[in-house]
Amino acid sequence: MLKTLAKSVFGSSNDRYVKSIGKIVDQVNALEDQITALSDEELQAQTEKFRAQLADGKTLADIMPEAFATVREASVRVLGMRHFDVQLIGGVVLHRGEIAEMRTGEGKTLVATLATYLNAIEGKGVHVVTVNDYLARRDADWMGQLYTWLGLTVGVIVPNLGEFERREAYAADITYGTNNEFGFDYLRDNMKHERGQMVQRPFNFAIVDEVDSILIDEARTPLIISGPTEDKTELYVQIDAIVKQIDPDFYDADEKTKNISWTEDGTEKVEQMLAEAGLLESDNLYDVVNTQVVHHLDQALKANIMFKRDTDYIIKDDKVVIIDEFTGRMMDGRRWSNGLHQAVEAKEGMKIEPENQTMASITFQNYFRMYPKLSGMTGTAATEAGEFWEIYKMNVVTIPTNVPVLRIDEEDQFFKNTEDKFRAIAKAIAEKAEIGQPTLVGTVSIEKSELLSKFLDDEGVKHSVLNARFHESEAHIVAQAGRLGAVTIATNMAGRGTDIQLGGNVEFRENDELAGMPEGPERDAALDKIKAEVKAERQKVLEAGGLFVLGTERHESRRIDNQLRGRSGRQGDPGLSRFYLCLEDDLLRIFGPDTLFSRMMNSNLEDGEAIGSKWLSKAIETAQKKVEARNYDVRKQVVEYDDVMNDQRKVIYEQRAEIMDSETVDEVVVDMRHDTVNSIVSTACPPGSYPEQWDIAGLKERTAEVLGISPPIDSWLEEDHVEPEMIEERLRTEVDAIMEQKMAASEPGIWRRVEKSILLERLDYHWKEHLATLDALRQVVFLRAYAQKQPINEYKQEAFGLFEHMLDSLRIDITSILLKSQLRMAPPPQEALPDLPDFLTGHVDPLSGLDDSDDNDGSAGREAMFGSFAGSPRAAAGPGGSNKANPYAEKDVSRNAPCPCGSGNKYKHCHGAAA
Structure with a gap:
C-alpha cells in the first residue's frame, strides 16, 4: 500500500527517468529555430562539423542535442516527417544502449534515425537489425534518403549477396540487415583463410528493431553452419514405417516439453519389430551397438506424434519448411538438427537430405553481446525486462505515447469447444464487416487460419488469409488491413513492422495501382485521386470504431498477445480488441487447471453460449506467466x-x-x-x-x-x-x-x-x-x-x-x-572443366537456403568458399613428393581412402592423383 501511495505521488522509476530525459529534449527544441534557418548546404555540412568536434575531443553526448536537431530538420526536408518530442526521448534511450518500448504506430523507424545518425558520425559503423529482409530493404531505402542527404553512406545485407557487395555494405557508415545475415556472416568470416576475405569489421553499435522477437523469441535456437555426414536415407524410411504401426498405448507423450518416451510394453513391441526388420545388431534394443537405431527411432516417433503439418511445418516445393512458432513465418533453409528434420521428411514421403555436422555455431545472445553498445526498440518488452537485463544488461524504458490511447480492450470470451468459438468469431466478424469496421484476426497456426477461413466462407464474409503459405504478399496484405470492411486473418504477428493505417496505405496503393504509369500529369492526377479516396475511407472507418483486433486464442506469451492488440489504436485512433477462448485451446488444455476449468465450463455453459470473467482472464494470465518462466x-x-x-x-x-x-x-x-x-x-x-x-x-x-x-x-x-x-x-x-x-x-x-x-x-x-x-x-x-x-x-x-x-x-x-x-609445384591450370567433387553436400545456409559443394572432410567446400592457392606450391606427402611413379597402382585402393604411404592425405590427392 505504501509503495502504491509513493508511486502515485512521485511516479514510477520509469516515469522519473523519462522526465529526466526531458531536459535534453528541451535543449533540442531550443536549437530548432537556429537549425531551421540553415540552408540545405549548411545543414548538410553539419556532419563534417560534428566529426571535427569529435576529433577535437568532444563526446557523442556533447554533440547529441545539436545532432538530433539536425536530423529532425533534415527529416522534415527530405522525408516530410518531423520527430515528436516523445520520439526524441526514444532516440536518447537508444543512444544510451537501452530498449525503447514504444506503442505500435509511434514511429519507431523514425526514432532510430536519431541514434543511428549520431553514432554513425564516428565512422565506426552502425548496424540496424530487422526481423526480415523486406524491412531491411525498406528501411535502408526509406531512411537511407535521410542519411545520404546528410553525407553518410548506407549499405544493406540481404541473402544471395556476393562477397564484394557484402564487404562494401559492412564498410558503410550504416548497415541494415537481418539478425540471421549478421550472425552467419560472423561465422563465415571466422572460417576464412585470409583477413582480406572477411566481410565484417570490428563491432561498434547495433540497434535491434523488434528486439523482443530477435533477442527473446529467436534466441532459443543457435545459428549453425553445418556440413554433411553419411547418407542414412534407407534407415529413416524403414524406421518411419515401423513407427507408423505403433499403437498410442505404447508411448507417453508430454506436449509441454514436446518429449516422448516408450512404455515398457512399447519397448518390447518395437524391439520385436526392429528385430524382424533386421535393424538390430543384438537382442537388446539398448545395447551400445544399437545406439544409432534407438536415436533414429526416438526422432521418428517425435516427428510422427509431436510435429504437426501446417502447424510446425508446411510442405512447399516438395520440401519440409519449418514454421516459426512465434511469427508464423516460413524459415526457408532452416533445418531441425539431430536427424529430426530427416525424420519429418521420411514421415511426409519427401526426399531425405543428408544429416549435417556442425562446422560453426553461435547463439544470438553471445553474438549480440559482442557489440560494445547494443540497443533495441519494440512495442512490447516490459514483460521480459528481467531477462533483457540479466542476459544483455539492457534496461527497458517505456516511452509515453504522443497522444492518449483510445483503444478499448474487452474481456475474453470463453466457449465450451472450438466449433462454438469459431462460429461465434465468424458471426462477430460478419457484424463488423457489415458496418464497415475493419477486422484483423490473429491465429496461432496455419491450420487454425484455414479453419476460420472456412467458417467465414460459410458466413459469406470476404477476407484475406495471411500465413506462411503467402509469405511473399505479407506486407501488402497487412498494409491494407485498415480499409473499410477489410477482414484479414494473420498467423500470430505476421506482417510485423508494417503499419496498419485506417482507410488504407497510400504508398502501397500507389505502388500497386500506378506501377506501370509514367511520371506526368496523368499519374499525379491518379495519385491525388487515391489520396482523396484514402482520406474519405479513413473517416468512414473512424466512424465505424477503428480497427477491431480479434484473437482466436491466447498465446503462450503475454507479449505476443499485447503485440496483436497493439496493431489497433495507433496515434490516438479509436480501436477495439477482444480474445475468444475455449477449453480445447492449447494453452488451456496443456497448462490450464484442467479440473477447475472443465467443471465450471461444462456445467455452466450451454452449446454456443459464451462467458466473460475477470477471474478466468486472470487464470489465463497466470498460466501464461508459467509458460514464460x-x-x-x-x-x-x-x-x-x-x-x-x-x-x-x-x-x-x-x-x-x-x-x-x-x-x-x-x-x-x-x-x-x-x-x-x-x-x-x-x-x-x-x-x-x-x-x-x-x-x-x-x-x-x-x-x-x-x-x-x-x-x-x-x-x-x-x-x-x-x-x-x-x-x-x-x-x-x-x-x-x-x-x-x-x-x-x-x-x-x-x-x-x-x-x-x-x-x-x-x-x-x-x-x-x-x-x-x-x-x-x-x-x-x-x-x-x-x-x-x-x-x-x-x-x-x-x-x-x-x-x-x-x-x-x-x-x-x-x-x-x-x-x-x-x-x-602444382601444374598450370588446364582449360578443361574442373572435376566435380565426389558428392554434393547439404550444407544449407539457414537463411538463404543455398547449398555449397563440399567433400567428405570439408576440404573441397573450404576451397570453394575461401579459394585455394591455385598455381602455387602445395603440401604433398610421400618420398620425393611426386605422383608419377605410383607404387600402389596395382592395388585396389579407394580414391577416398587414406593414401597407403602414410601422408594423411586422401589417395586421390596423393599417389592416386595421376590415376
Whole structure:
C-alpha cells in the first residue's frame, strides 16, 4: 500500500527517468529555430562539423542535442516527417544502449534515425537489425534518403549477396540487415583463410528493431553452419514405417516439453519389430551397438506424434519448411538438427537430405553481446525486462505515447469447444464487416487460419488469409488491413513492422495501382485521386470504431498477445480488441487447471453460449506467466551451455585472427613441434620413473608414427645417466634439422604460406570435430542429474578437458603433417572443366537456403568458399613428393581412402592423383 501511495505521488522509476530525459529534449527544441534557418548546404555540412568536434575531443553526448536537431530538420526536408518530442526521448534511450518500448504506430523507424545518425558520425559503423529482409530493404531505402542527404553512406545485407557487395555494405557508415545475415556472416568470416576475405569489421553499435522477437523469441535456437555426414536415407524410411504401426498405448507423450518416451510394453513391441526388420545388431534394443537405431527411432516417433503439418511445418516445393512458432513465418533453409528434420521428411514421403555436422555455431545472445553498445526498440518488452537485463544488461524504458490511447480492450470470451468459438468469431466478424469496421484476426497456426477461413466462407464474409503459405504478399496484405470492411486473418504477428493505417496505405496503393504509369500529369492526377479516396475511407472507418483486433486464442506469451492488440489504436485512433477462448485451446488444455476449468465450463455453459470473467482472464494470465518462466529457463539453459563453448570459440577465433594477420607462423609451429616431442617422451618416460620402467617400444612407435623418424634411441639408452630431458633435446634437434632442410630447399615465402594454410585448415578441422563432440556431450550430460550432479557443472568440466585434448591433437597433427610433407609445384591450370567433387553436400545456409559443394572432410567446400592457392606450391606427402611413379597402382585402393604411404592425405590427392 505504501509503495502504491509513493508511486502515485512521485511516479514510477520509469516515469522519473523519462522526465529526466526531458531536459535534453528541451535543449533540442531550443536549437530548432537556429537549425531551421540553415540552408540545405549548411545543414548538410553539419556532419563534417560534428566529426571535427569529435576529433577535437568532444563526446557523442556533447554533440547529441545539436545532432538530433539536425536530423529532425533534415527529416522534415527530405522525408516530410518531423520527430515528436516523445520520439526524441526514444532516440536518447537508444543512444544510451537501452530498449525503447514504444506503442505500435509511434514511429519507431523514425526514432532510430536519431541514434543511428549520431553514432554513425564516428565512422565506426552502425548496424540496424530487422526481423526480415523486406524491412531491411525498406528501411535502408526509406531512411537511407535521410542519411545520404546528410553525407553518410548506407549499405544493406540481404541473402544471395556476393562477397564484394557484402564487404562494401559492412564498410558503410550504416548497415541494415537481418539478425540471421549478421550472425552467419560472423561465422563465415571466422572460417576464412585470409583477413582480406572477411566481410565484417570490428563491432561498434547495433540497434535491434523488434528486439523482443530477435533477442527473446529467436534466441532459443543457435545459428549453425553445418556440413554433411553419411547418407542414412534407407534407415529413416524403414524406421518411419515401423513407427507408423505403433499403437498410442505404447508411448507417453508430454506436449509441454514436446518429449516422448516408450512404455515398457512399447519397448518390447518395437524391439520385436526392429528385430524382424533386421535393424538390430543384438537382442537388446539398448545395447551400445544399437545406439544409432534407438536415436533414429526416438526422432521418428517425435516427428510422427509431436510435429504437426501446417502447424510446425508446411510442405512447399516438395520440401519440409519449418514454421516459426512465434511469427508464423516460413524459415526457408532452416533445418531441425539431430536427424529430426530427416525424420519429418521420411514421415511426409519427401526426399531425405543428408544429416549435417556442425562446422560453426553461435547463439544470438553471445553474438549480440559482442557489440560494445547494443540497443533495441519494440512495442512490447516490459514483460521480459528481467531477462533483457540479466542476459544483455539492457534496461527497458517505456516511452509515453504522443497522444492518449483510445483503444478499448474487452474481456475474453470463453466457449465450451472450438466449433462454438469459431462460429461465434465468424458471426462477430460478419457484424463488423457489415458496418464497415475493419477486422484483423490473429491465429496461432496455419491450420487454425484455414479453419476460420472456412467458417467465414460459410458466413459469406470476404477476407484475406495471411500465413506462411503467402509469405511473399505479407506486407501488402497487412498494409491494407485498415480499409473499410477489410477482414484479414494473420498467423500470430505476421506482417510485423508494417503499419496498419485506417482507410488504407497510400504508398502501397500507389505502388500497386500506378506501377506501370509514367511520371506526368496523368499519374499525379491518379495519385491525388487515391489520396482523396484514402482520406474519405479513413473517416468512414473512424466512424465505424477503428480497427477491431480479434484473437482466436491466447498465446503462450503475454507479449505476443499485447503485440496483436497493439496493431489497433495507433496515434490516438479509436480501436477495439477482444480474445475468444475455449477449453480445447492449447494453452488451456496443456497448462490450464484442467479440473477447475472443465467443471465450471461444462456445467455452466450451454452449446454456443459464451462467458466473460475477470477471474478466468486472470487464470489465463497466470498460466501464461508459467509458460514464460519455463521458456526463459530454456533460453537461459541455452546461454549457459553456449557460454562454455563461447569461451573456447573466442580462443579459437582469436588464434585464427592472429595466424591470418601474421606474416610468418614460425614461432607457433616451432612451439607446437617442441610440445609434441615433449608429450611423446613424457608419455613413454614419465617424470620420476626409472629407465627400466620406460615404454621404449611405445616411444619408438610414436616417434616413427608422428615425427616420421627412427632415431638411435637404443644407443642413447646405453649412455650413462640417461634422463628424459636428454631424449627430448635430441629429438627436438633432429626434427628441427629436418624442418630447416625443408625450408632451405624452398623459397621462404612459399613455405610460410604452406605453414599458414596447413595451420588454419587443421585448426578448422579439429574445431569442427570438437563441436560435434560437444553436441553429443550436451545431449547426454543431463543423465548425470540421476547421480545428484549438476549437468551444467559436469558439462563445463568435461568440455574443458575435451578442449585441452583437442589442442594436444592439433599440435600433434600439424607437427606430423609438416615433418612428413614435401613441396611440389602444382601444374598450370588446364582449360578443361574442373572435376566435380565426389558428392554434393547439404550444407544449407539457414537463411538463404543455398547449398555449397563440399567433400567428405570439408576440404573441397573450404576451397570453394575461401579459394585455394591455385598455381602455387602445395603440401604433398610421400618420398620425393611426386605422383608419377605410383607404387600402389596395382592395388585396389579407394580414391577416398587414406593414401597407403602414410601422408594423411586422401589417395586421390596423393599417389592416386595421376590415376
